[in-house]
Structure formats: C-alpha cells, structure tokens
Amino acid sequence: MTTVTSRIGTQVLGWLAPSIYEALGIAQQEAVRLQISEVTPELLLLGVIIQGHDGVRRVLSELGIDWQTMRLQTAQIFDIPLDAEAESPFNDDFPLSEDAQDCIDQAIYFAVSMHAPLTLPEHLLLGTLRHHHTQPLLALLLPAERVIPAPVIESTGLDYTVAMDQFIHSRVREQTVISFGNGRSWQTLRGFERPTRLFTDITGEDAAKRSMQEAVDFLKRPGMARRGEKNYLCGMLLVGNPRRNRTPLVKAVAGEAVVPLFALSISALVRMLNDIAHDIMQLEDVDLSEDERALLADGSVAQRGRRMIAYIFDQARKASPCVLLLDDIDAINELSTEEERQQWLNQVLVEMDGRDYHPSMVVIAATQHPDGLDLALLHPARFEQRVVLEDSAFTQSRPCPSCKRTTRPGWKHCMYCGTFLVKVCPHCNVLLPEIDGVQFCFECGSPLK
Template identity: 30%
Template sequence: MQPQSPPPPPPPPGRESKGGARGASARLGGLPRWSLWVLVGVLLLGFVLAGFFPSEPREDLTYSEFRTAVLDGQVQDIEIDNNNGDIDGELEDGTLFTTTGPVDGGIPDEDLRILRDQGVEVSYVTPSPSFIAAILPYIIVFGLFIGFFIWMQRRAQGQMSGVMNIGKSKAKPYDTERPGTTFDDVAGYEGVKQEITEVVDFLRHPEKFAEIGARIPKGVLLVGPPGTGKTLIARAVAGEAGVPFLSVTGSDFMEMFVGVGASRVRDLFQTAKKMGKAIIFVDEIDSIGRKRGAGLGGGHDEREQTLNQMLSEMDGFEATEGIVMMAATNRPDILDPALLRPGRFDRQVVVPLPESEERLAILKVHCKSKRLAADVDLNTVAKGTPGMSGADLANLVNEAALYAVRAGDDEIHNRHFDMARDRVLMGQRRESMALSDQEKEVIAYHEAGHAVCAAVLPHADPVHKVTILPTGMALGVTQQLPEERHIYRQDYIEDSLVVRMGGRIAEEVVYGVYSTGANNDLTGATDLATKMVREWGMSERVGPQAWSGGNQVFLGESMMASKEYSDDTARVIDEEVERILREQQQRCRDTLHENRNGLDLVARALLERETIDGAEVSRLIELGRGTAEELPERESVTTD
C-alpha cells in the first residue's frame, strides 16, 4: 500500500488567502478599496458644480433684444449683477430671461431712463460665492498635501517590507496540484532515468529503505553540457515522486548586502522541512559552489559565506527526513571539494550529449505539433546531427519550421531541415557581401583543398557540403558530418590535421603564396597537435606522459601551482608539435599533388555553382583521376 501524499504546503508567512482578513480589508462588498474614494470625489464634484448651474431655465437674449423688449413694455423687472454685469429678468408673460450688460460703467444713463419710463423694476445684487466654492481651493491644497504624505508612507512601508523580506528564499515552489513533468516527457536518457530511479523510490516508499537500514544520497549532482535537459530531468524526478519541487538558481542567493545569501539558504531549507517530503533543485550551482580560496586574492567573501551555510544545512538534516537536494552544472571541475564529498552531493549523474537513437526520440517529441511532409525522415536527420544537444535539436526543428513559413509551404519538407542544419552548423549566409573574381577563385581553391583531402583520406569525416558563399564569419565553408565516435584514434586525428591544412596548401600548390584565410585552420591544427603531444601521449620522444592543458579556471591560480615539467621538456614538446604539423603538412601537399586534377575540377564547380555536395566532390575527384589527359589546361587569375 502506497503512503499517502503529504498535505499541500501552508501559505508562506505574511500571505493569506483571498477569503481571509487581508482579503476582507482589501475589498469592501466585492468592490476595490479605491472605489470608496472615487464615490466621495464624485459627490464632492456634484456639490461644487451645482452652484454654477441655474436652478431654472432662462431664455438667452442679446442686449439689443432686451432693449427692444423694454421699449415695447414687455419687461416686468430685472436684476443686475454688480460683478459681471449679467442681467436676469422676467417678461410680462412670465418668461424668464438672461442677458449680458455692460460691465465697465454699468448700464448707460439713457437706458436707465428708458427703464424708469417703462416702469421696469430695477434691482442690483452682489452675489457671494457658495460655501463649497469658497473652501474648494483650500480643500484641494490640503488634499494634495495629505495625499503626498500617504504616498510617502506607503512607499516607505514597501521599501521596509522589501528589506525585511530580502533574506527570504526566492525558490519557486511547484506543488503536487500542478501538472507535473514525468519521465515520459524526457525523451531518451534511459540510463540516466534508471540511475536516479532510486531517488523516486525513496520518496515514494521510504519505509523500504528504513527497514533494511539503507540511506539514499542526500544530494544528486547532474553534470552535463548545456542544453542536455538537466533541469527537465530534475522536474521529472519530482513529478514521478509526487512531492513538492523547489527550484532556485545559484545567482538567486547573491545580493549586494552581506549575509543575504546565507539567510536565503536557511530560509530555503526551512521551507523544505515544512513541506515534509520535497526536492530542492539548485540550477547552475557553480555560481555559488566554486572553490574557496582559489585564484588571485582569494574568493568572494559573500559567495563563500553562502557556500558555508549550504554545506552546514546539508549536514543538518538526515536523509530519512524525505528531503533530497539536486543540482545541475556544466563545470564540475570548479566546484569546491566539500560539496562533492560523501554526505553531501555524493552521487554524480552524467547527462551526456544524446546518441543517435536518443536524438531520434527527442526529434519526435519536438515534431509532435509540427506538420511534416512525407519526404522527411527523422532517422536520417538524427544521424546527421551528431554532437547536438536537446536544445540544439529543438532549435533545429524550429528553424526548419521558420524556413517552411518563409517559403510559403504548408508543410515542413526535408530541404527545410537541410537548410536549418546549415544555418545552425555554419551560420547565417551573408547575402550582402560582394567578393571580387580574384577573391572567389582563391576561396574556391581553398575550400576545394579541404574537400579533396576529406574525401580522399580514409579516416577523415565524410564531406557533406562545400560552399564559397560567405556564411557566418567565414568566406567559405567545407562542412563534414562526423560519425558517432567516443574515442579518437591517432590516424583519425592525423587525417583531421591534413584536412585542416588542405586550404592553405591548396593555395600554395596553385598560386605559390599564402593568404590570411587559413588563420583559423592553423589555430585549430596547432591546438590539436599540442594535445597529441602533451595530453594524449602520441609522441615517441615525450613518451607516455600527460599534462593538463594549462588553462586555469581562476585568475592567478597558475601562479600558485608548481611547474608541471622542466624547460627542457617544454622545448621537446614544442619540437614535437612542430614535427607533427610539418609531417601532416607534407602529407597534405602530397595528397593534393596526386589529386591536382580533381582539385581543379572541384574549384571550377564551386566557381560555377557556388555550392556542391559531398557526392559531387567524390565524383569530380574520380573524374580527375580517370581522364587526366583529357582535361583542358587550367586558367587561373593571378594574385599579383
């Protein structure tokens, strides 16, 4: 019988439901609190405006019409306003009227005489403003003054509440009532799922482990390259176990105030303990879990205090309490050793880049909501994307969908996946870049040199596509599709060096001079040859010795470390790197001389069509070998 799930966690302190006291104070009778102030304002405005509108309707007359009515004996009495000269009166038939008389100097004496002769009763009034109109300016000023102080008080309270809550954890809780992520949502990675199934079993059936005396690891560290789905796997563990999930990133602990990180760590673990069973997930833990005291001048004091508090909290609870801590990083080499010792993060689960079958499963997940054409073979796409992570594959599918929309198609075709793969691997094509004919020919022979070496050498990766169109940061690209490999033999690495040098040597064979286009090729070849000698033991003179790459993570760490080898050994390493590069350069030169006709054919095809595929490269090389005597003489543009 499965144990009952723990009750949902109580709301955090200071937060109550809408039906509580806070909700009753925030709303009155189902209306917002500010509606009362709006009602008061409307009533006040009604009282003010009432004094400016006449209580009885009156007929508007011009002064000339009023004077004519007086001469005709139709006016009974009038009332003259001393402030603005307005005249209100009543006609003999009872009609009320109003008109505007002269303000400066009052009514002319002649008009007054006419009024007396006609027997019109004349009275003068000086109206005083109403009480509300009189005090309205004072009310407005006083109201603005009070409102300003209320706003300042609320702002201060908000800042104080923010300061008081600054030590609270920023973890996002995902309880069991929300739709959870399970292992079915994680495509592939069956080995990883199997390895962390123990955590799920412990959270579901802790009594089985308690009976036999077994302890589940307190911490599980997910290690893998970016984009492999470490966060998704952690959520799937919580979804399978049916327990609350607290997610936080390493940077959420850091703040400008001293001691805030440690306070947030304490609050995080206290929140987890209140939930009973829970999973605490810290993403990018390397931001706070770096080695203490490493680098020039020591470590960051606030970061170290946060790490010390986390280590203390992990020692403060037992594994039988039902709290499991999970973390993710792609740099386990920079983590503090205290984090990785038994009793803390004592289990590391490697989440590698997906294999071909796993890539196929990931592609199927991302293509569920996409409309695919009949010519799309996801198995072929999966085999043609080695080294891509789950995030890369999701981006690939989205790019293919975008290309389909741009082309006006209602389905995603295979050509759209090819275009998306080229976009992801090689970069965006630069249509606006204009090259001269001379530069195009140099680039064509450069890329043809890479392509010929890759197609001829037995251990090199096959050629997929060659183009002389400016793409990404390169003026031309030779794209190879590497096969699925987990170890690299020396003959494969040596052929890779030959392929890297193919562009530079092709320029030497054809033109007799070099260009700057081989800068990136030489950098990669030198780095590869250095690793052969210093790290992989592929040099007879150096022998079976290996040293690290020498790239220290922290500034100043190399100053504190002792020298790994003597100056004589460093000289031997440099000589061996130079020897390997020169030997592979000569191999490349011999290869291109043997396939000179194929080199010319590939270069001409690139100049004519700008882009050719790997099958066309192989066909042109075979054509060059079989019909060498029938090829016309090569015409080239000189570089002078």
C-alpha cells in the first residue's frame, strides 16, 4: 500500500484505506476530463460522492442529505455516468493542490478522532465539506429545499468553516441513541467524541470552572497529583440541573486537555434494560453496535448492567488519557430490586478502585440528586470532590425578551407579560446551554436560529 504524504507527518496517521485511493483516482480522472492541472477540494468532493461508499451515505444521511439525490444532481450537472469508476489507479505523480492536501489532513484528523484504524471515504467527505472552496459546489448540488441550515450555506470563508465544523460535530457523532415509547422520547445511551469547546466558550460558572480546572491539570500532568492520591485516576461528582451547563462543562474539560470524551447514561441504560425485561422493548429493535449487542444479548438486568459498565470503563482505559462521564448516576436507585442496585454499584466501585497502570483518566459522575447516592461512591479516591453548578437561568435577573422589563431571579415566566424566560430548543425541547457562538442544538443538531 502506498501513502499520500500528509503534513501531519507520522507514518501511522498517513495510512489511507484502499477505498480512499479509489476516490482519489476518480477525482484525478475528473480533473483530466475537465482539463484541470491538479486535484482540488471540489474534485475530492465529487470523487467521494460518485464513489458512493457506504460510510459516505451514512454520514450524508446524518447531515440530513440524501446521497442518491445528490449523486443524480452531480451526474446531471457534470455529465458523469452514475456507474462511473476510476478507469486507472491513483497516480502518485498527479499533483494535489495545497487545499486538497489540507482536506486530506483533516480527513486523517477525523479518522483519528473517531478511533478509526484507517482513513475512510467518509472521513475524506468531512474533510472536504468543511473547506470553504467546496461551499459553492455544495450549494449547487443540494436540492432546492434547504437541507443544511442557512448559517452554514450563507457563510463565507473562515465563517463557513467554523459554521460547518459546528454542524458536523452536532450531527456526526459516535453514539447509541435509544428510542422509547414508539419514538415519542429518546435518550443517548453511549457516546464518544473529541470535544473542541473550552471553558471560555461557556458563560458564567466561574466557581465550577476553577474546580474542574484541577481535572484538566491532572490529565496534562498526572505526576503532579497530591500526595496520597492516585496518579492515574481522578474522580469528580458534578451536581447540577441536567441539560444546562452540566454536559458542556464536561466537554470543556476534555477540550481543554485535548483528550477524548466517553459517556454512558445510567438513566438510559436502566430504562432500556427494564423495558426489555418487561417485554416493552425488544433488544433487536434497538440500534446497538455489535459489541453492545453481544454484551446485552442475555442475562439478568443486573448482569447486563454490570457488563455495560465494565465495557465503557474498558473502552476509556484503552483510549486514556481521556474523560469518562457517568451521567445520571443516581438512576441506579431506580432499579427494581436491591440486588440489582447493589451489583451495579459494586461494578462502579470495582472499576474505580481497580489498580491499573494505564495513562491518566478522569471519571465524572453527574447527578441532580446527590443526597440519594450511596456513601460508598463518595469515599475518598472515588467521587469525593464535589462540584456544584448554579442554575444561572434561574438565579440571575434579566430583561424579558417580550416586554423588556426586568424580572426577578428564580422566575420561569415574566411577572408582567407571562413570557417563558428559559429558552429551549424549538425542535427537541431541550434547555439550551449558555455557550457563546453556538448555532446548533447539542442534542438533536437542529439550527437554533
């Protein structure tokens, strides 16, 4: 296998999958046909669309774009057969433009951030979509009805790249989403991402930021841990209202330390396993990965839960240094029997107490009801350090957006005109975190404007 030289420079990151070379071959073929002297980002985008790799179709679907419609539009505009293939292999001597090389570098970055062993066509798609040179072509290939929000399509230059990055990160994630009640509600069971948000992107919460900075310092310099503490694991209890600044702050810890973030929702796991145990839901109906399906294939609620907790810790260890979020950890109390609650709790304690010489890892347990937690979780060297968030939406006076009068702290509605004062996503009704510059909902990826 040959490699396309990347300015990232390491041999490991420079390896590209064979399907990438096929897409590059199609791009070179189109460059020759259009009498262009080098491969550009626009030609790379055409190459991955024409190739139609399964991963490309999946990513386009997550972005709200129908691949078949986009491919038909490409064939009509550029007079390309729908069954076009590379007539000759990738030619190392055919030049790539500097912008095209940037796209390949970004594709490698996406592959690394998604823990992919090789750079695949879907990573190249993401690398080209975020380049501002592909914006006119993207607008040309999209159908008449708008499928990508206006803040992305109508931006130019660096603003386009920033908006597209936000759009990609809000839609394309490695996560398992569980639908409950015939699709009437849903929760994210497990997630993995490499956040780019920093503490400076979050409004307020200065005290919480100072406390959580210790976790960032620990990830960067684990050898500087205080005497008597573990130098490979740091536990932290984050107390606050869900879907306010709780999750964004955890992402900011990972972003500040430049490490990946793993997340497991205990409440979603409890609800899913209880529904399966009572035949309200079938495991076959849940869109799980092969590893997750094997873990949950058989056994009692206690056994399945313990295996899932052990699995997420194992995945985090393999990728450490990293941050692991156990969201809604108080949901363990919602299990049906005392035996189930005790087994799940014991598994968390075993994972927190286990001695391992892997690189540093921060485990953050989030809850809204700390008083209901088992005291064993709050033992030193587990989740002894507590960070309490102030719900800034309810503790600060602010003007009503309707009548412009200042309302009192703690009121959800304006005392003068009755306007609802807590903003929510208009699509999924999730409370919006106070982060400057965010244009897409963190939960559903829908535009906020």
